[in-house]
Amino acid sequence: MQNLRLSTSYKKHFLVACIISVWLVVFLVLIAPFDIAELPFLIRLEILPFYGVISCSAYLLLIPIQNWIFSKLSKWTIVLEILFIGVFNTMAWIGSYFYYKSDIINGEYTFTKFTTEVYYPIFFVLLSILIFARWFLNRKSPKKPIEKIVLTGDNKLDILQINLVDLICISSADNYIEVYYLKDKNLQKKLLRNTLKNIHTNLPNLLKVHRSHLINPIHFKEWKDSKTLSLTQIEVPISKKYKETILTITDSSLKSNHSPQTP
Numbered sequence: 346m347q348n349l350r351l352s353t354s355y356k357k358h359f360l361v362a363c364i365i366s367v368w369l370v371v372f373l374v375l376i377a378p379f380d381i382a383e384l385p386f387l388i389r390l391e392i393l394p395f396y397g398v399i400s401c402s403a404y405l406l407l408i409p410i411q412n413w414i415f416s417k418l419s420k421w422t423i424v425l426e427i428l429f430i431g432v433f434n435t436m437a438w439i440g441s442y443f444y445y446k447s448d449i450i451n452g453e454y455t456f457t458k459f460t461t462e463v464y465y466p467i468f469f470v471l472l473s474i475l476i477f478a479r480w481f482l483n484r485k486s487p488k489k490p491i492e493k494i495v496l497t498g499d500n501k502l503d504i505l506q507i508n509l510v511d512l513i514c515i516s517s518a519d520n521y522i523e524v525y526y527l528k529d530k531n532l533q534k535k536l537l538r539n540t541l542k543n544i545h546t547n548l549p550n551l552l553k554v555h556r557s558h559l560i561n562p563i564h565f566k567e568w569k570d571s572k573t574l575s576l577t578q579i580e581v582p583i584s585k586k587y588k589e590t591i592l593t594i595t596d597s598s599l600k601s602n603h604s605p606q607t608p
Contacts, residue, residue, distance in 0.1 A: 348420045348421060348422055349421045349422060349423060349425075349426060349483065350421070350483045350484055351411075351415055351421035351483050352482050352483050352485065353411075353412045353415060353416075355408060357482050357485075358404070358405070358408045358482070359405065360482075361404065361475075361478045361479060361482055362400075362401040362404040362405050363401065364474065364478050365397075365400050365401065365404060365471065365474060365475055365478065366397035366398065366400055366401035367397065368471065368474050369396055369397045369400055369467070369471060370393060370394045370396070370397040372467070372470070372471075373389070373393040373396060373397075373467075374386075374389045374390055374393050374394070377389060378466070378467065379462070379463060381393070392449055392450060395444055395449075396441055396444065399437055399440040399441055399444060400437045400441075400471075402440075403433055403436035403437045403440060404433055404437075406436070407429060407432060407433055407436070411429055421483075426479075430472070430475065430476070433475075434468060434472075437468070438460070438464055438468070441464060442456060442459055442460070442464070445459055445463075492508065492509040492510075493506060493507065493508055493509065494506070494507060494508075494509050494512065494548065496524055496535075496537060496539070496544070497537065497539070498521075498522075498537035498538035498539045499538040499539070500538055503537045503538055503539075505524060505526075505535045505537065507526050507528075509561070510561075510563065511526045511527040511528070512524070512525075512526050512551075512561045512564075513525045513526055513527065513532070513560070513561055513564045513576050513577050513578070513579060514558060514559060514560040514561060514564070514576055514579065514581055515541065515544055515551070515558070515559045516541075516557055516558050516559075516581070517540070517541045517556075517557040517558070518536070520538060520540075521536050521537060521538050521539070522536075522537050522538075522539050522540065522541060522544060523535070523536055524536075524537060525579055527577065527578075532577075532578040532579060541553075541557065541558075541559060544559060545559055550562075552587075552591060553587055554574060554581060554582075554583040554584070554587050554588070554591065555581065555582050555583055555584045555587060556584065558581045558582065558583075560574065560576060560581060561576075564576045564577040571588075572584075
């Protein structure tokens with residue numbers, strides 16, 4: 346699934362929230378849809394702007410959650426974007442109905458009638474503004490640079506330059522190392538004359554799961570059993586010594602709740 350750009354700037358998202366709020370207030374006060382037109386202009390100006398405050402507040406309350414999810418996953422997808430809009434819609438919907446039924450407006454519509462005849466016709470118009478504003482904001486955010494690594498061997502011709510995200514694992518083979526990586530989504534192997542110790546010193550973010558194996562944790566798929574890890578298109582053994590160490594790593598994707606019990 347293709348990742349989307351995402352701005353985590355609170356200042357920019359505050360601007361989006363203001364755009365949504367102002368547009369909604371102008372629409373309600375000046376266009377006066379439905380039976381709102383029956384209200385005098387000054388009354389509309391007095392009671393309707395609070396709907397904008399509700400929408401603005403709902404949006405801003407979601408930004409810290411959005412940024413937290415992005416920091417944990419290091420990505421933002423179309424599914425997460427749809428979920429964000431869906432949750433925003435729910436919060437604005439419920440908040441608007443409670444305000445509609447408050448003593449200030451004292452609306453007569455039931456929840457169902459308010460939803461179908463008032464809220465959603467307006468929200469679907471607002472939705473286009475929301476989607477465009479977020480798209481315009483996020484496309485301006487800089488792309489995260491792709492980190493490249495260079496692996497070398499004793500021979501001058503022993504060199505491999507790849508993106509770190511494509512590196513799956515590195516295994517020891519006597520006086521050589523076997524580098525497993527993805528190229529055009531296919532598993533590739535490169536033999537270099539080097540040691541696992543040297544590689545781990547230069548790439549400390551790799552996890553040692555066995556005396557002969559280093560893995561890139563982003564390619565971890567599942568525990569096949571208590572002694573084997575399934576990675577992207579390959580499996581590697583994990584020894585008890587390193588398993589215990591890995592399971593103590595707070596942010597590891599190999600935490601104990603994912604692992605089978607050691608027999």
